Amino acid sequence: MLKIEKVKNKFSLTEIFKNDINRMILLMFFCIFLYNLGHPATPDLIELRHLNKSISGVFLAIMSSSMFLSSPYLGALADSIGMKKIFIFMPIMYGLAQVFFGFSNSLLVMMLARIMAGFASGGTYAVVLGYVSQISKKEEKSKNIAKISSIAIVGGAIGQKVGGLIGLVDTRYPFGMQLIFGILVSLLIFIFMNEIVKKDKNEEDKEKKNLNPLSTFKYIYELDRNSKFFCFIIFLSGIGIYSYASAVNYFLKFYIKVNSNTIGTYVMFTSLIAFLGTSFLLSFLLKKFKERKIYIAMLFIGIILMITILFRLRLGRVSYILMAIYAMTYEIVRTLGNSIIAQKSKGKQGKILGVASSVSFLGNAMGSLLSGYILEANMYLPFIVNIVIITCVLGLLVTQSKRNERKEI
Secondary structure (H helix, E strand, O other), X not given: OHHHHHHHHHHHHHHHHHOHXXXXXXXXXXXXXXXXXXXXXXXXXXXXXXXXXOHHHHHHHHHHHHHHHHHHHXXXXXXXXXXXXXXXXXXXXXXXXXXXXXXXXXXXXXXXXXXXXXXXXXHHHHHHHHHXXXXXXXXXXXXXXXXXXXXXXXXXXXHHHHHHHHHHHOOOHHHXXXXXHHHHHHXXXXXXXXXXXXXXXXXXXXXXXXXXXHHHHHHHHHXXXXXXXXXXXXXXXXXXXXXXXXXXXXXXXXXXXXXHHHHHHXXXXXXXXXXXXXXXXXXXXXXXXXXXXXXXXXXXXXXXXXXXXXXXXXXXXXXXXXXXXXXXXXXXXXXXXXXXXHOOOOOOHHHHHHHHXXXXXXXXXXXXXXXXXXXXXXXXXXXXXXXXXHHHHHHHHHHHHHHHHHHHO
């Protein structure tokens, strides 16, 4: 009986790795792991190169812009020539970009490396999500995409921690390791990923018409007043959240004077808390309350947490725990934003989500760019700017909610 059970377990384990979805989940984990190895060491690298603190925000904004602009084109190219043919080059490209970024003394080369890294990262997400979407059954598509998102958080968290440890030996080592891991991951893609059949010609031609990522902005004029308002809320929230979030690693390095390992540990802890919040806490809250009420509550809790953090910045672990809980609140806000706006216009969810994604990116990029300059001006400014902007967002939402209630009466 025991022997049969062992054979059964062995068989089921083999079956798991025969599944294309499970293989892609594993490959995504390795990709995001390697993409995050260099992040904890980047503040040290900026200090080593004697660059201004404000450059941190510029690097982040450049990479985000490259991701945004490259994703639709690489996704379409993958549909046309084969997803494996595109995906196999992304980890190596990212690794090469990080070597240029980590070992070059030229600011221009470092900026070009950020564009290259954003290109590879955008291509990875476009191919992986497209691949999973195509091979999933209709009823399992959302669940499988959620699995990819979850494994990306876990891979990123572990990558940050490992990168922080490697950075203790030498600031540049994590960037060199990214190329080594990039080659290995590309090899894994070559061995384990199965190519899939191309989409039919009509569907492909239809998608090519909408390749321009900026084209989604034109749909703003088609939205109703409430949808336009909530797009503005998402945009403003992005600026507020990322003016702080993009500055955290650099704040910890330049002002709290921690090493890359501590930064890696903080980001890993924060990512896992955010993952638990969006996976479990949000599911529980949605059973009890409406999405809009949760959204407003999380903004309010975030403001209180940020004010508390501002006055307890140098209290070590207490600050780290509060910052991690704050990260959970803004991840919930980001998750709920798309869900709320998708309900605004029935039958036009695709267009609305496209607009929401675009305005979210714009807000995030502007917040990232702003973060470097305000951090250089004053160590407390990222926290203060976050509090001011998110308070404005909360005020606008509460005011609009009261107006809607009066109209209903």
